[in-house]
Amino acid sequence: MAALQDILQEFHRIAASPQELLKSYLGQGKKVVVCSPVYSPEEIIHSMGLLPFGTWGADMEIREAKAYFPAFICSIMQSILELGIKGAFQGVSAIVVPSLCDSLKCLGQNWKYAVPGIEFIPMTYPQNRNTDYGKEFTKAGYQRVIKDLERITGETFEDGKLHKSIEIYNAHNQAMREFSEYAGNYGAITAADRNAVFKSAYFMEKSEHTALVNQLVDALKATEPGKTKKLRVVTSGILADAKELLAILEDNSIQIVADDMAQESRQYRVDCPPAGTALDSLAGKFAAMGNCSVLYDVNKGRASYITELVQEKRAEGVIYVLTKFCDPEEFDYVIVKKACEEKNIPLLQIEVDRQMVNYEQVRTAVQTFSEMLG
Ligand code: SF4
DSSP, X not given: OOOHHHHHHHHHHHHTOHHHHHHHHHHTTOOEEEEOSSOOOHHHHHHTTOEEEEOOOOSOOOOGGGGTSOTTSOHHHHHHHHXXXXXXXXXXXXXXXXXXXXXXXXXXXXXXXXXXXXXXEEEOOOSSOSSHHHHHHHHHHHHHHHHHHHHHHOOOOOHHHHHHHHHHHHHHXXXXXXXXXXXXXXXXXXXXXXXXXXXXXXXXXXXHHHHHHHHHHHHHHTSOOOOOOOEEEEEEESOOXXXXXXXXXXXXXXXXXXXXXXXXXXXXXXXXXXXXXHHXXXXXXXXXXXXXXXXXXXXXXXXXXXXXXXXXXXXXXXXXXXXTTOHHHHHHHHHHHHHHHHTTOOEEEEEEOTTOOOOHHHHHHHHHHHHHHO
């Protein structure tokens, strides 16, 4: 069995080199489709023999995209467009952008003019998703994606092949849930390690990522968790990807015992349920998803989901990583804060941005939080 540190190094290498990986996939003659946040239907792309390649933007200075977006829009969207304009996705067949927030809607429309060489495929999801008509609407959105993919790539869709891809993705969900469970209890798994495992999933074919994650979990099982004096927290938000932020968490002995991050566990909570066709099964998965700021929920169950997660994982607090100018997360923060106060759960909100270069305010806030609870 490969040593734990060697496997972790491999995750770090993959997470840090999306450009190199993309070049190598294209060099091997693979047809790649870029998948934008938050819930692109990767299973469909995978089933058509195409390689889904996720992007959540990058930490970078944004220049060109500013001609298309106002300054007060989330930097994830801005940096995805900036990467597109600068040729980072050159050679891919298309980009799929779901319509789950206003910024995402703008990204798709701007992409058509800013990056004319790569076709934009919209995935339109319904607000009311868990009804028969909601599922039909979702299915119609998938059919539109399929039609565009067939036209652009020349590949064809078959429900039987989607069924096989769904099995691969369900197995990946299971592996990621198991990793998250183990990682939370091993002090040796740092916030940066955890991020590398989740982030690398976007750049690899899913059965290959599952195999690597299973190797990691096996290596963890063979290791003593050891006693740790780290502060057990649950993170919540869209993404916690910046190297500086992850280092600050580690410097202040923060152990992420579970997360409610869009880029992390929210992707893996729900499997595709059995249904008449594979496409119905995929629509059934979207219908069953919840506890996410971009998924309409009149009862805002996300707040109690977080407080229950804290209790279940015996966490000592919550760190709410707010992406600057993310309206859905800003609205939810008020409700999450109230729910945490009612349960006497310490909550820290920190604001992050993909253009941030100075993290000293974040450092001070995390250090204070850690010292108060330590
Ligand atoms: S949900 Fe928030 S972070 Fe994600 S694209 Fe929309 S505004 Fe940006």
